[in-house]
Amino acid sequence: MFTTYAAAAALLLRVASATDVYAHFMVQNAYAYDVDQWKYDIASAQQIGIDGFALNWIPPDCVNGLGWTVDRIDDAFTAADSMGFKLMYSFDMSYSSCNVYWNQSFMGEMISKYSSNSATPRWNNNILVSTYGGDQVDEYGNDFFEGLKSSLTGSNAITLAPGLTTYSMEAGSEGADPSSSASSMLSDFSSADGYLNWQAWPLNVDSNMTTTADEAFQSALKSSGRSGPYIMAVSPWQYKDLNNGNPLDSWVAYSDTLFVDRWQQLVGDNAIKPDIIEILTWNDFCESHYLRNLPDENDTSAKDYVELGDMGAYVWGQNHAPWRIIAKYYIAWMKQGYAPAITMDQVIFWHRVHPKDTSCYGGSSTAIRNANMPADAVFAWALVSQKSTISMSVGSNQYWEFEADGSGPSMGMVPFPDNANGAVPEVSIMRDGQAVHTSNSTQAISTDCSWQNFNPVVNLVGPGINTG
Numbered sequence: 001m002f003t004t005y006a007a008a009a010a011l012l013l014r015v016a017s018a019t020d021v022y023a024h025f026m027v028q029n030a031y032a033y034d035v036d037q038w039k040y041d042i043a044s045a046q047q048i049g050i051d052g053f054a055l056n057w058i059p060p061d062c063v064n065g066l067g068w069t070v071d072r073i074d075d076a077f078t079a080a081d082s083m084g085f086k087l088m089y090s091f092d093m094s095y096s097s098c099n100v101y102w103n104q105s106f107m108g109e110m111i112s113k114y115s116s117n118s119a120t121p122r123w124n125n126n127i128l129v130s131t132y133g134g135d136q137v138d139e140y141g142n143d144f145f146e147g148l149k150s151s152l153t154g155s156n157a158i159t160l161a162p163g164l165t166t167y168s169m170e171a172g173s174e175g176a177d178p179s180s181s182a183s184s185m186l187s188d189f190s191s192a193d194g195y196l197n198w199q200a201w202p203l204n205v206d207s208n209m210t211t212t213a214d215e216a217f218q219s220a221l222k223s224s225g226r227s228g229p230y231i232m233a234v235s236p237w238q239y240k241d242l243n244n245g246n247p248l249d250s251w252v253a254y255s256d257t258l259f260v261d262r263w264q265q266l267v268g269d270n271a272i273k274p275d276i277i278e279i280l281t282w283n284d285f286c287e288s289h290y291l292r293n294l295p296d297e298n299d300t301s302a303k304d305y306v307e308l309g310d311m312g313a314y315v316w317g318q319n320h321a322p323w324r325i326i327a328k329y330y331i332a333w334m335k336q337g338y339a340p341a342i343t344m345d346q347v348i349f350w351h352r353v354h355p356k357d358t359s360c361y362g363g364s365s366t367a368i369r370n371a372n373m374p375a376d377a378v379f380a381w382a383l384v385s386q387k388s389t390i391s392m393s394v395g396s397n398q399y400w401e402f403e404a405d406g407s408g409p410s411m412g413m414v415p416f417p418d419n420a421n422g423a424v425p426e427v428s429i430m431r432d433g434q435a436v437h438t439s440n441s442t443q444a445i446s447t448d449c450s451w452q453n454f455n456p457v458v459n460l461v462g463p464g465i466n467t468g
């Protein structure tokens with residue numbers, strides 16, 4: 001009797017269970033979506049263990065012509081409600097210039113609207129709400145959040161886990177003291193019940209990410225007695241080029257092995273245990289960290305059609321879908337607490353398509369921040385059921401090998417050769433001297449190029465997700 005009661009109470013108190021996984025979703029890229037398209041994306045996310053989307057949307061009247069986002073969110077809730085999927089608001093409060101900014105009554109209306117929908121995530125009974133920003137634009141800030149929270153009561157009350165970029169960037173800076181950033185955040189934002197640490201990439205340094213900042217925010221929340229979740233961000237890559245002549249507006253983050261490194265921090269004996277993971281992102285194409293299949297660039301009638309303009313020049317053709325296999329494996333490990341059995345032979349390999357010192361004709365070729373940081377190499381992550389040799393070739397760098405077996409994933413790489421122009425990376429899974437599976441990359445490396453591109457293409461050897 002007692003057990004049943006305790007279990008029921010636990011269920012009530014913490015419906016978002018330990019380490020739920022959300023993926024950041026740009027509603028702006030869902031212009032053409034209908035309910036079925038939302039269902040397709042949700043099924044594809046659920047296939048790898050994602051529990052919900054964090055819906056990033058900018059104020060609908062911030063710029064002209066975004067009023068449709070409210071209707072798309074309606075459709076998203078209809079789809080998610082029928083599929084046991086969650087939708088968490090991630091109000092984008094980063095636009096410093098808007099015709100109409102976010103206001104508390106409209107946000108409150110949108111939060112309350114789906115209060116009884118099964119897709120609404122709850123934390124300590126409250127509706128869980130997150131943001132991107134809210135700390136850097138004068139119209140918002142702590143008082144704004146306090147006002148929003150006090151306007152929502154009863155079944156509409158919220159638990160706020162904002163993503164405040166000032167503190168996350170400060171904590172991620174070289175030589176920073178993340179615990180001091182975490183305590184400033186808590187003292188400046190009494191409204192923050194939890195926290196999303198947005199900084200999922202090395203910040204202008206060519207070193208691998210550690211969990212120091214994550215641990216600082218997590219333990220500061222806990223020791224201050226805040227009741228909300230610590231949300232840790234995990235991302236595969238970062239490259240953006242607005243191509244507007246401003247060197248501040250094109251950058252790459254050191255991301256060569258970031259995705260695997262970050263997931264490894266979440267599994268095993270020394271795993272960091274955040275309350276929630278937020279994958280950055282599902283469909284932010286222009287920042288090169290999408291996991292979703294690429295839409296068809298030319299099918300303007302497709303329900304996932306998206307207009308990327310110039311930025312499409314570094315996105316179209318750069319499939320990332322096989323990265324979802326990596327996510328699926330680690331999400332399963334994280335949730336169940338032990339490594340999943342390996343039943344297939346799969347190698348995921350990724351590479352940029354131009355050596356880093358290449359000047360292409362278009363795009364910001366010479367002013368990309370951190371352009372010297374990535375290694376000119378093909379990286380591979382292998383998950384095989386039996387002892388195998390993984391053989392990697394690119395141009396004159398032939399048959400670079402590493403060993404893999406059924407005990408867990410392993411990684412290898414092969415550098416681009418000096419003359420890489422035209423080379424197509426080729427990767428094989430070998431057993432007993434025979435290739436069991438071989439794949440060529442879908443993209444050749446080139447040094448004669450029409451547009452600069454630091455967004456990698458991701459490939460798969462063996463069976464599994466490979467569309468896009």
Ligand SMILES: *[C@@H]1O[C@H](CO)[C@@H](O)[C@H](O)[C@H]1NC(C)=O
Nearest residue numbers: 059060061100101102103106
């Ligand atoms: C609040 O935001 C909504 C949505 O953008 C807008 O329609 C409304 O006019 C705003 N209200 C105020 C008082 O600014």
Ligand SMILES: *[C@@H]1O[C@H](CO)[C@@H](O)[C@H](O)[C@H]1NC(C)=O
Nearest residue numbers: 206207208209254257261411
């Ligand atoms: C990052 O870690 C990888 C191993 O996962 C290692 O090969 C690489 O050298 C590291 N990068 C830096 C800049 O230390």
Ligand SMILES: *[C@@H]1O[C@H](CO)[C@@H](O)[C@H](O)[C@H]1NC(C)=O
Nearest residue numbers: 295296297298299316317468
């Ligand atoms: C879309 O059209 C352009 C221009 O005709 C072409 O270069 C490109 O390959 C097409 N993309 C796809 C995915 O078919």
Ligand SMILES: *[C@@H]1O[C@H](CO)[C@@H](O)[C@H](O)[C@H]1NC(C)=O
Nearest residue numbers: 424425426437438439440441
């Ligand atoms: C990869 O490309 C090479 C060179 O064009 C070709 O010989 C080989 O058959 C290709 N492999 C696969 C699996 O398509």
